Amino acid sequence: MALIIGLTGSIASGKSTVSLMFDDFNIPVVDADKLSREVVMPGENAYNKIVETFSEEVLREDKSIDRKKLGSIIFQDKEKRKQLNAIVHPAVRKKMLEKRDHYVKQGARCVVLDIPLLFESKLTHFVDKTLVVYVDEEVQLQRLIGRDGYSREEAYQRINVQIPVKEKAAMADAVIDNNGSKQESYQQLESLLNEWQVLQ
Ligand SMILES: CC(C)(COP(=O)(O)OP(=O)(O)OC[C@H]1O[C@@H](n2cnc3c(N)ncnc32)[C@H](O)[C@@H]1O)[C@@H](O)C(=O)NCCC(=O)NCCS
Ligand SMILES: Nc1ncnc2c1ncn2[C@@H]1O[C@H](COP(=O)(O)OP(=O)(O)OP(=O)(O)O)[C@@H](O)[C@H]1O
Structure with a gap:
């Protein structure tokens, strides 16, 4: 039997x-984020529903979704966020389970x-098993600003629409503390995979 690991965290905590x-x-x-980009490509069902719901205002000149614009709408409006989630999430879940089952069928010992x-x-x-990538809030804020160039307010807005990563860590089967170097996080991951006996 394959072990299925759910990897999560909060925005910019280090999941990728x-x-x-x-x-x-x-x-x-x-990768659910990657799938959420694929299912909103022009021509896909979710794309058409996004245009119907949010109008052509959220399209770029080439008709692809302007993710920055859509983000600036949904991260400050709970109802709009719910509408977008209701369009995108079912398509992402379907693809995610198909991919999970594909890897299991191929004989993978573990799928993330x-x-x-x-x-x-x-x-x-x-x-x-659930695995949370944890960072302290100030580190999260600095890394988010550093990566995406948001203002402190924009960054907080995005952090605050999710369950605080501290609470997620308390619910998880295991936690990787990503406040230190990437190398330190790698070592934590290796020990965990040994503990869960998924390394050949
Ligand atoms: C709003 C969108 C267009 C912004 O795109 P953008 O390229 O700027 O961000 P990206 O998709 O890379 O997401 C970055 C991070 O934002 C957070 N995030 C994204 N969507 C949401 C949401 N609906 N609610 C809470 N957090 C979210 C996640 O931590 C995600 O890892 C995009 O995030 C989106 O389509 N979101 C809805 C689908 C979704 O929930 N995706 C995340 C999980 S599948
Ligand atoms: N241990 C670390 N030390 C220094 N920088 C790091 C570390 N881990 C991640 N980063 C940097 O922090 C930023 C956020 O990390 P990453 O993109 O992996 O987060 P994420 O949780 O996948 O974010 P999102 O939810 O937006 O997809 C990136 O610029 C990444 O290079």
């Missing part, structure tokens, strides 16, 4: 950074589902 490390252990990762909203969307039944 840790998710890349699984490659070294030949463990496949299904990288899902930013694992706890918020109550998806823990998709996985056997």
Whole structure:
């Protein structure tokens, strides 16, 4: 039986950074953020629904979704966020489960589902173990600003629409403390995978 790990955290806590490390252990990762970009490509159902709901105002000149613009709308309006989630999440879940099952069928010993909203969307039944990538709030804020160039207010807005990462860490089966170097996080991941006996 394959072990399915749900990898989560909060925005800019380091999920993608840790998710890349699984490659070294030949463990496949299904990335919900990546799928959420694929399902809103022009021509897809979710794309059409987004245009219907949010108007052509959220399109770029080439008709693709202007993610920055859509983000600036939904991160400050709970109702609009719910509308977008209702459009995008079902399509992402379907693709995620298809990919999970594909890797399991191929004989993977372990599959990672990288899902930013694992706890918020109550998806823990998709996985056997939950793993949270944790950082202190000030580190999270600085890394988010450093990566995306948001103002402090914009960064807080994005952090505050999710369950605080401290609370997620308290709910998780395991936690990687990503306040230190990437190397330190890598070592924590390696020990955990040994503990969970998924390394060949
Ligand atoms: C609003 C959008 C267009 C902004 O796109 P952008 O490229 O700027 O951000 P990206 O998609 O890379 O998301 C960055 C991070 O924001 C957070 N986030 C994104 N959407 C949401 C949401 N609906 N609620 C809370 N946090 C969210 C996550 O931590 C995610 O990792 C995009 O995030 C989106 O379509 N969101 C709805 C789908 C969703 O919930 N995706 C996240 C999990 S599948
Ligand atoms: N241990 C670390 N030391 C220094 N910088 C780090 C560390 N871990 C991650 N970072 C940097 O912090 C930023 C956020 O990390 P990352 O993109 O992995 O977060 P994320 O949780 O995947 O974010 P999102 O929720 O937006 O997808 C990136 O610029 C990344 O390079």
